[in-house]
Amino acid sequence: MAFRIFPEDEQVIELLVHMSQCVTTSVDLLAEHLSAADDRTGETLQALLDTEDECSNLYFSLMTTTRSSYVVPIPRQDLYILGQWILKSVEALVACAETQQLYKIDRPTSHATEQLNVIRLMSEMTSKAMGRLATLDELDDYWFEMIRLSRQSERTHRTYRASLLDKHKAPHAIRRMDAADRLLDASRALGHVSAEVGRVLVSES
Template identity: 35%
Template sequence: MKLRLFPQETAGLQALARMSDHILAGTQTLAELLGAGRTGFTPLTQSLRKQEAESTADFATLLTNMRTSFINPLPREDLYTLGQLLNETSEILTGAGELIELYVLDRTPTRISDQLEILARQAELTASAMKSLNDLDGLEDYWLEVLRLAKRAQHTHRVVVAELLESHSATTFTKYRSLSDQFAAASRQMRTVATQVGSIIVKES
């Protein structure tokens, strides 16, 4: 870690931490959605939209802080990239919830639940990491573990698609495939966040 001689603004890091918390909360809401009946879909989807809106507000706070702070804890381009990736992840999670509601997916295959479980673990690790960006030396294990989970998520996604294709009609396949694709996209996004953190670790060493 580079020696820093001047105090820095931490509001940007706090905004990133809040954004990662929204993602973790989003995975928890999606878990509730997968177990909810049809009457429970609408309020839970609204909760996802609220979490996404809060993430976007935190992203705006981050951008304002970057413009007005003389000394940032990390390079501005890295802060911006992390914020953008986290905010986009919240959008993907909202999209997944809307698919569950619109397609009335009240009997989700177990494998898709497995995808969400992996994603939730990535979100948990990411939330912890975003709170530790002022101490990069301890984040290498996070980086590697999220990459490992991303590979597992990719494999699970391939299995989901194969099993859906074998067991469902074309219409049902398309519906569940869309949800599975959303979870896979969110997992890849978490991997990109971890890769960005890895890049920061290398640059700041």
């Protein structure tokens, strides 16, 4: 084992885990928002905005901790990229809720529910993976499973768009597709997280 004058600062790992948990919280809040009665949507949207703020603050803490630490478990630029994509996933989920609110879209379809289930699973796997970055243990399986889930999300999105165009007139379909695109943005952001983890595995092996 290599001797280090300064121990690794694993606080950065904890911050990434907490950021990933913000994604899971956002998925749950978005699911609640999409099915909430009209008099509760303001409350659920505010909870989503608060979670977005929390994730942004965690990202700021990640950056300041990374810059001030002598030794971090993985390269500093990788920590920046991982945090950036996790935050983008939260932002996309919040944007979906805001789009739903602005366009006054009624209850979501089964395709939206399926997408949320996939994103939640991706977020849970990402939280566990972030906790393993210090050792890089069992991350190969995470990376491979995230590829599968990303493909599932892309297929669901294509089916979702086709269904909207088939069942709704163009203006209404476009509004719904705007919200659907934000869900895809969230899953793609998590896919970028796993791709970055794969790159770290290759470069650190």
